[in-house]
Amino acid sequence: MQRVPVLVDAVDRISAAGTASAIREQPALELVSEGETRPGGVAVVVTERIDEPTAERCRRFVRGHGLRLVTVVTGVNEHELLRAVECGTSAVLWRHETSPEKLTSAVLAAHRGDGDLPPDLLGRLLAQVGRLQRNVLQPQGLGFAGVTEREATVLRLIADGLDTAEIAGRLAYSERTIKTVLQGVMTRMQLRNRAHAVAYALREGFI
Secondary structure, rough: OOOOEEEEEEEOOOHHHHHHHHOOOOOOOOOOOHHHOOOOOOOEEEOOOOOOHHHHHHHHHHHHOOOEEEEEEHHHHHHHHHHHHHOOOOEEEEEEHOOOOHHHHHHHHHHHHHOOHHHHHHHHHHHHHHHHHHHHHHHHOOOOOOOHHHHHHHHHHHHHHHHHHHHHHHHOHHHHHHHHHHHHHHHHHOOHHHHHHHHHHHHOOOO
């Protein structure tokens, strides 16, 4: 089996060494330098915050080298979260929760074109979308375009921090139905995950 090439970019040497060690221990992954990267590989960026210099490095990895992106971060605000998604981040992990197993799972998912945000971060991202609609779009008579009322309701409940089971209970649907609703949004937009669907919809003015 061909191993997934992984580039590590960390905010400090200790984080770089620890992350590189975790990558080396995984038989499915291959630690590489920036000069050895190839399209389809994964960059793991370990940082405190997603500030503009970090975002610029992320853009270089994604757009310049064709890499998928996993970001391991100490904390983010809503603006930084939107910045991370716009940069092409496939997955965001909390530093205090990241284990070698979670990191490997995120890297492999990103390599496959999958990935997602933790539920709390996805909720914050969608809450930001909701504020944009209420404060900017609705006063101009604009709203969700190409999104059904049921889809919009599910997205709002995600923004409120509910998981799939809780949303299903609230709306009296099955969990499979809720997952189908979310998948429908992503399929129509031809995006890999919910975070990317929201970012694309924001950028294109759909919501």
